[in-house]
Amino acid sequence: MKILIPVDASQAALAPVEHLATLARRGVKFEALVLNVQPRFHQHVARFTRRSDRDALRAERSRAAMAEAIERLAQAGVPFRAMTEVGTPAERIAAVAEREAVDEVMIGVGRHPAWLRWVNPSIAQGVMELTDIPVTVLARGRAGVFERFALPAGLAGIAALLYAAE
Numbered sequence: 001m002k003i004l005i006p007v008d009a010s011q012a013a014l015a016p017v018e019h020l021a022t023l024a025r026r027g028v029k030f031e032a033l034v035l036n037v038q039p040r041f042h043q044h045v046a047r048f049t050r051r052s053d054r055d056a057l058r059a060e061r062s063r064a065a066m067a068e069a070i071e072r073l074a075q076a077g078v079p080f081r082a083m084t085e086v087g088t089p090a091e092r093i094a095a096v097a098e099r100e101a102v103d104e105v106m107i108g109v110g111r112h113p114a115w116l117r118w119v120n121p122s123i124a125q126g127v128m129e130l131t132d133i134p135v136t137v138l139a140r141g142r143a144g145v146f147e148r149f150a151l152p153a154g155l156a157g158i159a160a161l162l163y164a165a166e
Contacts, residue, residue: 001028001029001030001031001103001104002030002031002032002033002100002101002102002103003016003020003030003031003032003033003102003103003104003105003106004032004033004035004093004096004097004100004102004104004105004106005017005020005032005033005034005035005069005105005106005107005108006035006036006037006089006093006105006107006123006127007034007035007036007065007066007069007108008036008065009064009065010108010110011140012108012109012110012139012140013069013107013108013109014068014069014072014108014140015108015109015138015139015140016106016107016108016136016138017032017068017069017072017073017108018072019106019138020032020073020076020078020106021072021073021075021076021078024076024077024078025076030078031079031080031081032073032078032079032080032081033080033081033083033096033100033102034066034069034070034073034080034081034082034083035082035083035084035085035092035093035096036061036062036065036066036082036083036084036085037084037085037086037087037088037089037092037093038058038061038062038084038085038086039086039087039088040086040087041054058084058086059084062084066082066084070082083096089123089126090123090125090126090127090129090130091126091130093105093107093123093127094126094127094130094131094133097127097131097133098131098133102133103133103134104133104134104135104136105127105131105133105134105135105136106135106136106138107123107124107127107135107136107137107138108137108138108139108140109122109123109124109137109138109139109140110139110140124137
């Protein structure tokens with residue numbers, strides 16, 4: 001069984017690693033593919049920098065983002081490969097899942113209120129839309145009070161002021 005684990009530098013992204021470590025302790029055999037997707041640089045940045053410098057920066061950021069996941073998988077005795085891709089996260093995750101013929105994609109996500117998911121669409125949802133490979137989403141954490149109440153109330157207040165000004 002081959003499982004793709006996309007990670008970034010967040011603690012929520014490590015949820016699948018914790019789950020797989022538990023499965024490994026129970027004797028379940030599988031291979032993990034740890035994937036970090038680095039964004040493309042804006043054209044103005046790309047125009048005035050060398051490709052080798054951009055590649056080095058991406059590699060450094062990717063190593064940092066994957067370090068804890070790799071360490072935990074190694075400690076749990078889980079066989080894994082680490083990979084880096086460049087592009088839009090959902091598109092690259094789906095493409096790697098198809099290319100590597102994985103059996104499952106496990107994504108760790110933080111909990112966010114519905115309004116924030118509307119403003120900033122979920123990468124996990126994007127992956128599900130782009131591939132038929134099963135996607136397991138493991139949520140960690142809690143939406144903060146600021147995210148749940150203060151920011152929406154503030155935005156509603158600004159909208160009311162703008163409406164009243166017209």
